[in-house]
Amino acid sequence: MSPRVSSNGGNATSGLNQHYEEKVRPCIDLVDSLRSLGVEKDLNLPTIAVIGDQSSGKSSVLEALSGVALPRGTGIVT
Numbered sequence: 001m002s003p004r005v006s007s008n009g010g011n012a013t014s015g016l017n018q019h020y021e022e023k024v025r026p027c028i029d030l031v032d033s034l035r036s037l038g039v040e041k042d043l044n045l046p047t048i049a050v051i052g053d054q055s056s057g058k059s060s061v062l063e064a065l066s067g068v069a070l071p072r073g074t075g076i077v078t
Contacts, residue, residue, distance in 0.1 A: 017071045024068050 031045050039045065048065070050058040059070045059077075071077050 016069055019069060020071050024070070 034040075034043075034045055048062070050061055052058050054076070059072065062068075063070055
């Protein structure tokens with residue numbers, strides 16, 4: 001499967017990856033940092049586990065729950 005290309009000729013997948021790196025990744029990094037500081041003793045930090053075979057729709061479930069578009073591609077992406 002090749003990356004999706006938008007009607008204006010841009011690569012939609014790289015735009016999605018950029019959105020992920022700018023918006024989602026910092027939140028994940030923040031939760032990881034708080035966890036390493038032991039904040040979980042006093043505050044419940046968010047945790048989600050989605051388990052399934054490759055290409056079985058795990059990212060789609062996370063997108064539906066979070067409202068955040070996740071990167072897609074061939075092989076292991078997220």
